[in-house]
Amino acid sequence: xxxxxxxxxxxxxxxxxxxxxxxxxxxxxxxxxxxxxxxxxxxxxxxxxxxxxxxxxxxxxxxxxxxxxxxxxxxxxxxxxxxxxxxxxxxxxxxxxxxxxxxxxxxxxxxxxxxxxxxxxxxxxxxxxxxxxxxxxxxxxxxxxxxxxxxxxxxxxxxxxxxxxxxxxxxxxxxxxxxxxxxxxxxxxxxxxxxxxxxxxxxxxxxxxxxxxxxxxxxxxxxxxxxxxxxxxxxxxxxxxxxxxxxxxxxxxxxxxxxxxxxxxxxxxxxxxxxxxxxxxxxxxxxxxxxxxxxxxxxxxxxxxxxxxxxxxxxxxxxxxxxxxxxxxxxxxxxxxxxxxxxxxxxxxxxxxxxxxxxxxxxxxxxxxxxxxxxxxxxxxxxxxxxxxxxxxxxxxxxxxxxxxxxxxxxxxxxxxxxxxxxxxxxxxxxxxxxxxxxxxxxxxxxxxxxxxxxxxxxxxxxxxxxxxxxxxxxxxxxxxxxxxxxxxxxxxxxxxxxxxxxxxxxxxxxxxxxxxxxxxxxxxxxxxxxxxxxxxxxxxxxxx
Amino acid sequence: xxxxxxxxxxxxxxxxxxxxxxxxxxxxxxxxxxxxxxxxxxxxxxxxxxxxxxxxxxxxxxxxxxxxxxxxxxxxxxxxxxxxxxxxxxxxxxxxxxxxxxxxxxxxxxxxxxxxxxxxxxxxxxxxxxxxxxxxxxxxxxxxxxxxxxxxxxxxxxxxxxxxxxxxxxxxxxxxxxxxxxxxxxxxxxxxxxxxxxxxxxxxxxxxxxxx
Numbered sequence: 019x020x021x022x023x024x025x026x027x028x029x030x031x032x033x034x035x036x037x038x039x040x041x042x043x044x045x046x047x048x049x050x051x052x053x054x055x056x057x058x059x060x061x062x063x064x065x066x067x068x069x070x071x072x073x074x075x076x077x078x079x080x081x082x083x084x085x086x087x088x089x090x091x092x093x094x095x096x097x098x099x100x101x102x103x104x105x106x107x108x109x110x111x112x113x114x115x116x117x118x119x120x121x122x123x124x125x126x127x128x129x130x131x132x133x134x135x136x137x138x139x140x141x142x143x144x145x146x147x148x149x150x151x152x153x154x155x156x157x158x159x160x161x162x163x164x165x166x167x168x169x170x171x172x173x174x175x176x177x178x179x180x181x182x183x184x185x186x187x188x189x190x191x192x193x194x195x196x197x198x199x200x201x202x203x204x205x206x207x208x209x210x211x212x213x214x215x216x217x218x219x220x221x222x223x224x225x226x227x228x229x230x231x232x233x234x235x236x237x238x239x240x241x242x243x244x245x246x247x248x249x250x251x252x253x254x255x256x257x258x259x260x261x262x263x264x265x266x267x268x269x270x271x272x273x274x275x276x277x278x279x280x281x282x283x284x285x286x287x288x289x290x291x292x293x294x295x296x297x298x299x300x301x302x303x304x305x306x307x308x309x310x311x312x313x314x315x316x317x318x319x320x321x322x323x324x325x326x327x328x329x330x331x332x333x334x335x336x337x338x339x340x341x342x343x344x345x346x347x348x349x350x351x352x353x354x355x356x357x358x359x360x361x362x363x364x365x366x367x368x369x370x371x372x373x374x375x376x377x378x379x380x381x382x383x384x385x386x387x388x389x390x391x392x393x394x395x396x397x398x399x400x401x402x403x404x405x406x407x408x409x410x411x412x413x414x415x416x417x418x419x420x421x422x423x424x425x426x427x428x429x430x431x432x433x434x435x436x437x438x439x440x441x442x443x444x445x446x447x448x449x450x451x452x453x454x455x456x457x458x459x460x461x462x463x464x465x466x467x468x469x470x471x472x473x474x475x476x477x478x479x480x481x482x483x484x485x486x487x488x489x490x491x492x493x494x495x496x497x498x499x500x501x502x503x504x505x506x507x508x509x510x511x512x513x514x515x516x517x518x519x520x521x522x523x524x525x526x527x528x529x530x531x532x533x534x535x536x537x538x539x540x541x542x543x544x545x546x547x548x549x550x551x552x553x554x555x556x557x558x559x560x561x562x563x
Numbered sequence: 564x565x566x567x568x569x570x571x572x573x574x575x576x577x578x579x580x581x582x583x584x585x586x587x588x589x590x591x592x593x594x595x596x597x598x599x600x601x602x603x604x605x606x607x608x609x610x611x612x613x614x615x616x617x618x619x620x621x622x623x624x625x626x627x628x629x630x631x632x633x634x635x636x637x638x639x640x641x642x643x644x645x646x647x648x649x650x651x652x653x654x655x656x657x658x659x660x661x662x663x664x665x666x667x668x669x670x671x672x673x674x675x676x677x678x679x680x681x682x683x684x685x686x687x688x689x690x691x692x693x694x695x696x697x698x699x700x701x702x703x704x705x706x707x708x709x710x711x712x713x714x715x716x717x718x719x720x721x722x723x724x725x726x727x728x729x730x731x732x733x734x735x736x737x738x739x740x741x742x743x744x745x746x747x748x749x750x751x752x753x754x755x756x757x758x759x760x761x762x763x764x765x766x767x768x769x770x771x772x773x774x775x
Contacts, residue, residue, distance in 0.1 A: 037634075038630060039634065039635065049746065049747070059711060067712075071750075074715045075711045077717075077718070078709055078729055078757070252735075253663075253667070253735050253752060256752070257664075260660070280668070283672075390620075390623070562712075
């Protein structure tokens with residue numbers, strides 16, 4: 019009953035499982051690394067290369083290499099390679115196939131049941147797209163889990179003293195990875211886990227720190243040899259980039275490091291101290307602290323006045339300056355534990371719990387056996403295991419959803435409703451936990467003897483909910499017809515129900531006549547037919563890493 | 564019921580039975596059939612039941628522990644075999660970098676007509692140290708087709724001949740692979756031809772159209 023956790027990242031991905039000793043373990047990539055670059059190279063109509071080699075190929079065959087696809091997850095984007103159309107979901111499916119292929123090579127077991135992590139800011143649309151990517155890869159996606167929640171699980175920060183544990187706890191997760199930065203506040207209320215707020219910068223990460231060090235080394239050399247131009251030598255620059263990353267790692271453990279920069283028969287010996295590095299990169303650190311401050315302020319507005327735990331996640335957080343800055347500026351004591359692999363490891367633990375939850379038989383005794391089994395596998399107390407299994411992670415409505423209505427205050431609404439002001443009346447507001455139900459909401463007809471009503475469903479398009487049409491997107495409609503002839507202002511009811519998988523069910527009803535209309539809108543993503551099509555296309559590729 | 568770990572269990576005495584010396588003037592147990600006897604029997608049965616549960620749990624955890632020990636032992640054996648490689652990993656990375664730099668210096672000295680043999684001998688020594696670490700050099704020839712698992716393109720060089728598209732134009736640095744597993748530690752760094760219709764032939768290493 020092996021289950022796997024997958025950190026499907028923007029730049030790198032990683033797969034982990036809980037091994038026989040009860041510990042989450044990261045499985046190496048085909049080239050022996052913990053993570054695999056999330057880059058796909060469509061080498062031929064039959065072969066696909068994923069990972070470092072695909073990344074290296076981008077210079078030669080840019081039209082056949084796709085990367086950073088996570089940024090387009092859930093969007094209606096198409097790519098064509100060798101005549102085959104692809105979507106962000108199908109490209110991600112190929113990354114997943116390579117991860118699971120490499121995992122199978124190491125464990126000898128087929129990978130089937132997985133939990134895939136997503137950023138905390140992903141809404142239903144992006145989460146569903148991620149789930150579909152797993153489906154296209156031939157996987158059974160047990161759940162899609164927010165990355166900071168996965169990290170908190172790996173850090174054993176969720177509190178697992180048993181089911182129904184009372185008391186509200188708040189956790190701040192500071193996640194600085196290779197290419198992105200996020201801070202998230204999580205609330206744990208008994209068995210319910212919910213993301214309170216999240217903020218970040220999708221283009222700020224460890225690579226920026228590396229670039230600063232590369233610049234330091236390059237300028238250190240050219241300052242002494244201004245007549246030489248090593249910046250134009252690709253091998254030199256490649257070497258410098260590798261050295262910069264090594265220096266950054268080394269300075270997390272030591273206080274100073276020497277480096278010889280050689281080019282065209284000349285050499286400069288440079289020394290970089292931890293203090294110099296912190297000065298060089300202080301602007302980057304300040305940017306993360308600014309975002310952290312904003313997140314803390316947002317959380318405060320939502321009633322969070324302190325944090326019970328602060329977790330440092332992402333490979334970059336091994337830099338002592340980060341923990342120090344959190345201490346100095348916010349009096350927060352961060353802790354870290356295997357920060358660059360925590361998300362995948364937490365997902366692996368969650369996958370095991372989910373598998374037990376979904377396969378737990380109805381009767382108490384068999385359920386108890388399943389709990390005993392998972393407790394034995396993890397080497398923990400059954401009560402503790404029961405507590406972990408009982409945890410529920412809430413998904414929320416990503417954006418506001420509503421109906422387009424005529425503004426009754428506009429005089430034109432009486433004489434020429436088509437020309438009157440229209441606006442969006444939001445029924446479902448963002449951040450409502452799913453499944454969400456608005457209950458019947460009363461609306462009124464605008465004209466005398468109005469026999470039908472067009473129910474136009476619109477979705478919030480901007481960052482903030484607004485009633486103006488231009489700040490919303492039309493996503494579907496249905497008609498409530500056969501209304502009895504009555505004066506303007508006759509009532510009818512509409513209710514919205516959104517499922518956990520993002521299916522918006524709209525129900526309109528006129529009580530006196532019994533007329534009603536029901537229609538469903540799947541929020542974004544591929545329909546079943548296209549998923550089948552993509553599954554067939556993806557299955558035909560020979561994938562290697 | 565409070566959790567009981569194995570170390571709490573004394574095989575001679577169930578963990579949840581209090582350690583209590585029998586008083587000297589303890590009363591004789593009530594005869595069977597009386598109410599007191601039923602209660603005593605019921606209590607004993609209850610205790611036996613709990614004991615049985617604990618023993619079963621103990622065996623289950625012991626079996627799990629044994630399987631963990633077996634696995635750890637197996638992994639330990641594997642680690643012993645690969646330990647040298649793990650320890651050598653950063654050293655090999657640095658040796659490859661040193662080899663690259665010495666090789667570049669040799670090329671520079673040769674190109675400028677200076678004595679290059681001494682530097683070249685140091686590069687050879689580094690290659691031999693790498694070889695003793697189980698890491699072998701491999702290269703590519705101009706005209707070889709691009710192989711993503713063995714080549715890393717550093718730059719592209721425009722060429723007018725379509726048949727040479729995506730072939731090696733010039734090797735910049737040799738690659739290294741583990742002798743035992745064949746795993747490529749560092750692919751060959753090279754410049755590659757890129758077909759550009761109407762483009763005059765560019766000289767490798769001089770007219771790179773685009774670099775990474």
